[in-house]
Amino acid sequence: MSTFEKIQEIIVDQLDKETEEVQMETNFREELEADSLDLFQIINDIEDEFDIKIETEEGLNTVGDIVKYVEAQLA
Amino acid sequence: MSNQGKVRIRSVGKYIPKRILTNEDLTEWLDTSDEWITSRTGIKQRHISTTENTSDLCTEAALKALDKVKVKAEEVGLIIVATMSPDAHSPSVACTVQSNIQAENAMAFDINAACSGFVYACSVAEKMLSVGPYQYALVIGGEVMSKVVDWKDRSTAVLFGDGAGCVLLEKNNHTHSFIGEDIHADGSRGQSLTSGEVAVNNLLTSGNEVNPYLQMNGRDIFDFVVRSVPKSITEVVEANQLRLEEVDFFLLHQANARLIKAVSKKLKQPIEKFPKNIDQYGNTSAASIPILLEELITNGDIQLGSNQTIVLTGFGGGLTWGSLLIKL
Numbered sequence: 001m002s003t004f005e006k007i008q009e010i011i012v013d014q015l016d017k018e019t020e021e022v023q024m025e026t027n028f029r030e031e032l033e034a035d036s037l038d039l040f041q042i043i044n045d046i047e048d049e050f051d052i053k054i055e056t057e058e059g060l061n062t063v064g065d066i067v068k069y070v071e072a073q074l075a
Numbered sequence: 076m077s078n079q080g081k082v083r084i085r086s087v088g089k090y091i092p093k094r095i096l097t098n099e100d101l102t103e104w105l106d107t108s109d110e111w112i113t114s115r116t117g118i119k120q121r122h123i124s125t126t127e128n129t130s131d132l133c134t135e136a137a138l139k140a141l142d143k144v145k146v147k148a149e150e151v152g153l154i155i156v157a158t159m160s161p162d163a164h165s166p167s168v169a170c171t172v173q174s175n176i177q178a179e180n181a182m183a184f185d186i187n188a189a190c191s192g193f194v195y196a197c198s199v200a201e202k203m204l205s206v207g208p209y210q211y212a213l214v215i216g217g218e219v220m221s222k223v224v225d226w227k228d229r230s231t232a233v234l235f236g237d238g239a240g241c242v243l244l245e246k247n248n249h250t251h252s253f254i255g256e257d258i259h260a261d262g263s264r265g266q267s268l269t270s271g272e273v274a275v276n277n278l279l280t281s282g283n284e285v286n287p288y289l290q291m292n293g294r295d296i297f298d299f300v301v302r303s304v305p306k307s308i309t310e311v312v313e314a315n316q317l318r319l320e321e322v323d324f325f326l327l328h329q330a331n332a333r334l335i336k337a338v339s340k341k342l343k344q345p346i347e348k349f350p351k352n353i354d355q356y357g358n359t360s361a362a363s364i365p366i367l368l369e370e371l372i373t374n375g376d377i378q379l380g381s382n383q384t385i386v387l388t389g390f391g392g393g394l395t396w397g398s399l400l401i402k403l
Contacts, residue, residue, distance in 0.1 A: 037115055037333050040297045057294070 117332025190391025
């Protein structure tokens with residue numbers, strides 16, 4: 001599983017969405033209607049999955065933003 | 076000790092101030108909306124005290140618990156009040172309650188473990204009652220949170236409400252209800268939720284500016300709850316050779332309906348096992364668990380003496396958190 005696929009799975013599970021709805025360019029707030037608590041929960045699950053720390057949710061607007069953030073942490 | 080005995084919950088009581096403020100009502104003072112508050116917290120309204128202080132709410136809750144089972148106040152040997160919004164630093168709320176209900180034979184003191192206070196207080200009271208020279212203990216969670224929140228801060232003010240709940244514990248020879256506990260503190264994260272800071276201020280120094288109101292870092296607290304609460308519940312259940320499936324109800328501190336849902340999901344337990352009344356009362360801090368317990372007993376979902384298994388879990392400022400495993 002790629003980083004994107006793992007993150008996609010977490011988002012689909014937390015927000016009760018279809019897999020196709022969650023793509024790299026998908027915006028959390030505008031397209032997935034996620035609020036701050038949804039984002040906290042997604043970040044929390046991603047931190048556990050990849051064993052990393054995401055200090056702030058600022059600047060994380062799309063799925064791709066998170067994928068890039070996580071890949072930079074893992075590099 | 077010669078007096079050692081078993082401890083069970085004999086009765087419960089609650090008291091909620093009459094005045095209700097709905098989310099819609101709050102929009103008169105704050106730039107907020109019913110939709111915003113409801114979708115993020117599950118809160119529809121809260122009760123706000125206009126005249127009664129914390130000791131008044133606690134007194135009424137205690138009198139109801141005693142009256143239900145016709146135990147006299149003079150038979151009570153111990154009163155513990157869990158609160159982070161006392162009437163004063165001294166006298167304690169517990170001493171004021173002792174005087175109000177005329178429990179002249181009781182020792183009385185307050186505990187502050189913020190929203191975990193009721194769980195902490197039950198843990199202490201159960202052990203004192205078990206080995207001490209007392210027959211009955213009143214354990215009360217009572218708060219007037221409306222006096223500690225910053226009504227100019229819409230991110231926290233909308234979350235809290237006022238109220239009190241009480242359990243009457245009884246020493247007996249047959250039933251020991253408190254079968255396990257898992258209680259923690261982590262002061263290193265204390266700044267994530269602060270309230271009522273008091274600066275050093277005396278004839279040698281003028282105090283630094285401090286914020287007297289409740290302040291909370293939402294993400295830190297969310298993170299703390301989602302990681303620590305499921306772990307605490309799992310540990311207390313498994314340490315006592317039970318499975319989560321065997322627990323009838325998980326009574327969580329009513330901080331936020333979304334948090335309760337997140338915990339239910341982490342534990343893979345149906346949401347129906349996590350009763351809620353946060354829509355009615357908001358977050359009443361140390362009072363939330365005993366108020367919820369009182370309502371579940373009153374509506375018959377939980378019956379004293381039924382052998383049902385429940386878990387009470389508090390979490391909040393300190394940081395503090397903990398779970399009690401109780402066989403009714």
